[in-house]
Amino acid sequence: MNKINRFSACYIVPPALWQALFFLGPLLFLCALSFWRVEFFRLQPDFTFANWQKVYAQSYFWRAFGVTVVFASVGAVLTSIIAFPAAFHIAFRLSPSARRLALMALGVPFFTSYLVRIYSWQVYLGDFGVINTLLVRVGLESTQMLNTAFGTFVGYVTLCLPLVILLQVFGFSQVDRQLLSTAHNLGCGPFRVVFAVVIPRARAGLTLAILFAFILIFGDFASPIYLGGATSQTLSILITDLTKAGQQWPRAAVVAVTMVVTLLTVAFAALRFAYRGEE
Amino acid sequence: MSDKTRSPRRLFLQRAAVLGGAVSMPMIFTASKTHAAATLNFLAWYGNGEPDVVGAFEEAHNVKVKSKYYTGGDNMLALISQSPPGTYDVILSDAEYVTQLHQANYLEKLNPEDYPFDDFFPEFRRFPVPGFWERNDLYAVPVSFGFLGLTYNMDVIDAKAARSYELLWRDSVKGKVGHFDWGLPNIGCLSLYDGNKSPFDINAAAFQNLEKTTLSLRPQVKGFFDYGGVLSSLRNGEVQVMCGIGDWISGVLEKDGAPITTVVPKEGGIQFTEGLGIGKKSGNIELARKLIQYLTSPEGQTRKALMQAYPTAVPNRKAWKKLMRENPAEAKRARMNLNDDNMIKDIRAGRIQLRRLPVQQSLESWNDLWIEYKNA
Numbered sequence: 001m002n003k004i005n006r007f008s009a010c011y012i013v014p015p016a017l018w019q020a021l022f023f024l025g026p027l028l029f030l031c032a033l034s035f036w037r038v039e040f041f042r043l044q045p046d047f048t049f050a051n052w053q054k055v056y057a058q059s060y061f062w063r064a065f066g067v068t069v070v071f072a073s074v075g076a077v078l079t080s081i082i083a084f085p086a087a088f089h090i091a092f093r094l095s096p097s098a099r100r101l102a103l104m105a106l107g108v109p110f111f112t113s114y115l116v117r118i119y120s121w122q123v124y125l126g127d128f129g130v131i132n133t134l135l136v137r138v139g140l141e142s143t144q145m146l147n148t149a150f151g152t153f154v155g156y157v158t159l160c161l162p163l164v165i166l167l168q169v170f171g172f173s174q175v176d177r178q179l180l181s182t183a184h185n186l187g188c189g190p191f192r193v194v195f196a197v198v199i200p201r202a203r204a205g206l207t208l209a210i211l212f213a214f215i216l217i218f219g220d221f222a223s224p225i226y227l228g229g230a231t232s233q234t235l236s237i238l239i240t241d242l243t244k245a246g247q248q249w250p251r252a253a254v255v256a257v258t259m260v261v262t263l264l265t266v267a268f269a270a271l272r273f274a275y276r277g278e279e
Numbered sequence: 280m281s282d283k284t285r286s287p288r289r290l291f292l293q294r295a296a297v298l299g300g301a302v303s304m305p306m307i308f309t310a311s312k313t314h315a316a317a318t319l320n321f322l323a324w325y326g327n328g329e330p331d332v333v334g335a336f337e338e339a340h341n342v343k344v345k346s347k348y349y350t351g352g353d354n355m356l357a358l359i360s361q362s363p364p365g366t367y368d369v370i371l372s373d374a375e376y377v378t379q380l381h382q383a384n385y386l387e388k389l390n391p392e393d394y395p396f397d398d399f400f401p402e403f404r405r406f407p408v409p410g411f412w413e414r415n416d417l418y419a420v421p422v423s424f425g426f427l428g429l430t431y432n433m434d435v436i437d438a439k440a441a442r443s444y445e446l447l448w449r450d451s452v453k454g455k456v457g458h459f460d461w462g463l464p465n466i467g468c469l470s471l472y473d474g475n476k477s478p479f480d481i482n483a484a485a486f487q488n489l490e491k492t493t494l495s496l497r498p499q500v501k502g503f504f505d506y507g508g509v510l511s512s513l514r515n516g517e518v519q520v521m522c523g524i525g526d527w528i529s530g531v532l533e534k535d536g537a538p539i540t541t542v543v544p545k546e547g548g549i550q551f552t553e554g555l556g557i558g559k560k561s562g563n564i565e566l567a568r569k570l571i572q573y574l575t576s577p578e579g580q581t582r583k584a585l586m587q588a589y590p591t592a593v594p595n596r597k598a599w600k601k602l603m604r605e606n607p608a609e610a611k612r613a614r615m616n617l618n619d620d621n622m623i624k625d626i627r628a629g630r631i632q633l634r635r636l637p638v639q640q641s642l643e644s645w646n647d648l649w650i651e652y653k654n655a
Contacts, residue, residue, distance in 0.1 A: 040356075040360060040379075040383055041353065041356040041357045041360045042357075042360040042361065058647075058650075058651075059651075060650055060651050060653075060654035063654050064654060122511065126515050126517060127515070127516055127517050128515055128516055129515075144454065146517060147501050147502040147512075147517060225505075225508075226508070228502075229501060229502020229503065229504065229508075229512075230460065230502055230503040230504075230653065231500070231501070231502050231503075233653055233654045237653075238650070241649075241650050241653070242650075244351060244353060244354070245353065245462070245642075245643075245646035245649070245650070246353055246642065246643060246646060247353055247354075247356070247357045
């Protein structure tokens with residue numbers, strides 16, 4: 001019995017220790033920091049609610065909160081819609097060897113820094129960039145893409161698309177292939193097969209994909225700054241504003257804690273939906 | 280083998296080598312210590328500790344200038360306040376933050392006799408921003424300055440239109456106005472547009488007007504950028520006009536052939552000034568003094584004026600003469616030509632106000648306005 005206990009401890013303790021050191025510890029420190037004060041650019045331990053009152057009283061904080069939630073929701077749904085045909089094709093149409101190759105290829109974008117990928121979009125999206133130059137050449141009017149919400153969403157899709165496709169493929173792997181052919185044999189058209197069989201059966205994977213996209217977009221800083229021109233203020237931009245102006249790390253901590261609580265709430269709700277009725 | 284069986288000559292050589300080695304070791308260590316370069320810790324804006332500025336000084340004094348770069352005065356103050364006293368030997372700071380450095384007792388007192396104030400233009404001898412001089416005590420020496428006004432693309436905007444900040448509200452530049460993401464200089468320029476002669480020293484009513492003026496500009500704005508973003512957006516034409524920046528950014532583009540320039544509109548411009556001081560409890564006061572002497576000498580000032588990271592004007596008149604002699608084209612471009620229209624003439628004409636921290640409001644109120652503006 002003791003041997004079994006020690007054996008299981010070997011499995012349980014390291015990840016628990018890891019979580020405590022690198023997740024729980026910093027999170028608790030972040031919470032504590034939100035009650036500190038700044039005195040002449042130096043953080044002073046304290047227990048004051050002044051930072052919470054100050055941040056929550058600002059209309060721009062709630063505006064940034066709303067923009068961030070809307071952007072993350074729209075970005076997550078948009079990325080999932082764009083990813084769906086590719087994931088469907090990889091999961092159901094490709095041979096096992098081609099599927100392995102396609103899944104490996106999805107890891108290639110991660111070989112380059114996300115920031116570099118975002119900067120490279122500027123070359124394409126600029127007023128005099130590649131896309132607008134081509135548009136003008138074929139007789140169309142050039143259109144503003146960089147430093148707009150459109151630019152921001154291009155960045156979000158760049159950030160999330162490979163991961164969302166991977167998770168959707170994982171979701172489709174849970175679908176019993178027999179059900180597809182049965183539905184087809186019973187006279188279901190292709191769209192009905194997708195909506196009546198594939199999506200409900202792959203619900204967990206699809207929900208996880210949307211959730212991860214939401215989480216990544218919710219905290220993203222590079223896209224709204226470098227492709228959106230900071231024209232739509234998100235909470236991540238607000239955090240940098242607060243730390244730059246007067247080193248207000250405690251106020252930035254208030255924003256960060258609010259973000260963590262929002263993400264945890266969304267994550268628990270999404271997981272509940274994903275695995276509802278599976279017990 | 281016993282000692283007796285060894286050859287006496289061989290034994291002598293062995294022992295002599297050991298003895299000689301033992302005696303010379305301390306000399307080797309002493310010698311290497313003598314030739315090892317000392318280190319001078321320099322806290323500065325990016326580029327000031329690079330070889331194109333301090334390389335000759337490092338060679339002349341056998342010293343390594345170890346630079347810690349910051350982005351913005353708040354960041355600089357945070358770095359100092361969170362480090363043990365004596366961490367930084369020399370500190371380069373914007374004038375308004377020199378005030379705060381002095382208030383926090385982060386600067387050593389300097390001896391005015393050590394620095395070439397007689398060679399400076401009179402405006403910089405007893406520099407009026409608090410913190411540089413307190414009564415007759417000197418704490419920081421001005422080393423460079425520049426003007427912030429209206430920066431625009433000469434290919435698409437007429438010079439006549441750029442005579443006033445009013446240009447920013449014109450339909451022709453809707454969606455083409457950009458901002459360097461720092462509130463103080465931007466709001467300062469808009470305060471000048473509002474007619475405030477002292478743009479940072481305004482009463483509550485004037486501040487309320489300024490809020491309205493600032494927020495009314497928001498529909499024109501293309502974006503808020505960091506240093507790299509400002510360069511690329513002006514270069515590629517995404518942004519055609521900006522206020523609150525100056526030759527320190529547009530000069531980089533202008534030298535590179537881009538049709539970008541900065542002018543001081545009729546409402547006036549804002550002057551930023553950089554000062555050098557010695558960090559409290561520095562362990563290298565002598566070398567720190569020599570670095571400041573070098574950077575305020577004609578040689579150091581010329582290098583500072585031509586630095587690759589961002590060009591600035593310098594307060595040493597002899598450096599202007601040196602620049603006119605050695606690089607007349609840049610002296611003309613940077614308006615540091617004694618025989619021509621130049622920056623000192625602008626100051627004397629009363630067109631330029633010093634950038635400083637808000638006097639009647641807190642800096643926090645101005646920062647809040649900037650965040651509000653960005654979110655509008």
